[in-house]
Amino acid sequence: MHAHGKCCRCSDLVSKGFLHFVNTSIIVCFMQCLFFGGKWVIHTKLIVMVFFLNTRNHLICVSVFNFLCLFSTCWPTNYSACISAMPLPDTLYCAEQINIPPELPDILKNFAKAAIRTQPMDLLAWSAAYFNDLSKGECLPVKDRLEIDATTQKMDPSLTPGLLKTLHKQLSSRKTCSKEELQAKWKGLCLSPNQLDTLLSLGGFDSEIDWIEFFALGCSALGGTLLSSMKSACEILTNDEEGGAARIPFDTFVKIYTFLAHLDGDVLQEHIDIFLNSLKPQVELQHGMIKPANFSHWEDVDFNSGESPNPEQK
Numbered sequence: 001m002h003a004h005g006k007c008c009r010c011s012d013l014v015s016k017g018f019l020h021f022v023n024t025s026i027i028v029c030f031m032q033c034l035f036f037g038g039k040w041v042i043h044t045k046l047i048v049m050v051f052f053l054n055t056r057n058h059l060i061c062v063s064v065f066n067f068l069c070l071f072s073t074c075w076p077t078n079y080s081a082c083i084s085a086m087p088l089p090d091t092l093y094c095a096e097q098i099n100i101p102p103e104l105p106d107i108l109k110n111f112a113k114a115a116i117r118t119q120p121m122d123l124l125a126w127s128a129a130y131f132n133d134l135s136k137g138e139c140l141p142v143k144d145r146l147e148i149d150a151t152t153q154k155m156d157p158s159l160t161p162g163l164l165k166t167l168h169k170q171l172s173s174r175k176t177c178s179k180e181e182l183q184a185k186w187k188g189l190c191l192s193p194n195q196l197d198t199l200l201s202l203g204g205f206d207s208e209i210d211w212i213e214f215f216a217l218g219c220s221a222l223g224g225t226l227l228s229s230m231k232s233a234c235e236i237l238t239n240d241e242e243g244g245a246a247r248i249p250f251d252t253f254v255k256i257y258t259f260l261a262h263l264d265g266d267v268l269q270e271h272i273d274i275f276l277n278s279l280k281p282q283v284e285l286q287h288g289m290i291k292p293a294n295f296s297h298w299e300d301v302d303f304n305s306g307e308s309p310n311p312e313q314k
Helices: 002-036 039-053 058-074 079-085 104-118 123-136 148-152 161-171 179-188 193-203 211-221 226-237 250-264 269-285
Strands: 176-178 208-210
Touching: 104 123, 123 179, 161 179, 161 211, 161 226, 176 179, 179 193, 179 208, 193 211, 208 211, 211 226, 211 250, 226 250, 250 269
Parallel strands: none
Antiparallel strands: 176 208
16 A cells, blocks of 8 residues: 555656646747747647646657657748649539530531541541631531441541532532632541542543543542442532432533543543434433433443444343
8 A cells, every 4th residue: 555655746846847848848848839830730739738637648648749849940931932832622613604606516416417427537637627617607528428338438438429429519619629628628528638649640631620520530539440440520519419310411421431531541432422313312201411321331331342322231
């Protein structure tokens, strides 16, 4: 009992000594805060002091208190400047604060549909041409429908019926177009520049290009024979519904066929006249229009042999 009482007295003495140390430290801490710290440091240390007075583990309390005193002297004195230098969070808006242009939804919807239908190889280049033409009110570089074969032309996109039809819509408003204008429209459709150079060289075009002649060359680039090129021309130029008769004016047909036949070099003018004259009776019955069914039976005719198609095939 005596030993126990002595230990208790020793503990009380240690506690009183620690409290005296804490009270002295509070005064020192307060003076440090006035000269080296801000109000937040004062509040923090006072709170820690209250925690010290109610804590039995004095060794831990002394260690934590000394750390705070050292930390307060190292902390920047201009705390408000540090806070103002911190990056502010991104501003958040509610739906009522965001003003969406009323035209934007339709513009984006039409653009997405056009991109899916056209399937350009270079989407960014095509998009630039699309919005450039849209801003000018010009015909857009957009196909009428999706072409299944377009997926096979990834590395070096060549001309297709759908793309040639798009070019025709863009450039046929005038009889001629400039070489620069054709190159811009060609590039906007992400077509091969090498193919364009080949067609321009083949046609011997200068700075001004007769559009219907270039169109005729485009039809020949689609492949096949002279008459298959004429069939492509009818299918592209017709106002008939897809899958219909594909009728076009006979005058347009004559100009395209004559140009390609002369360019070919193997078809004599005599044979050209025979072919065109053979079509006139049917053209008259069709009010000056011609369709592929009127000349498809000429496909197997050898002009060099001087033969004519069987009248029963007409």
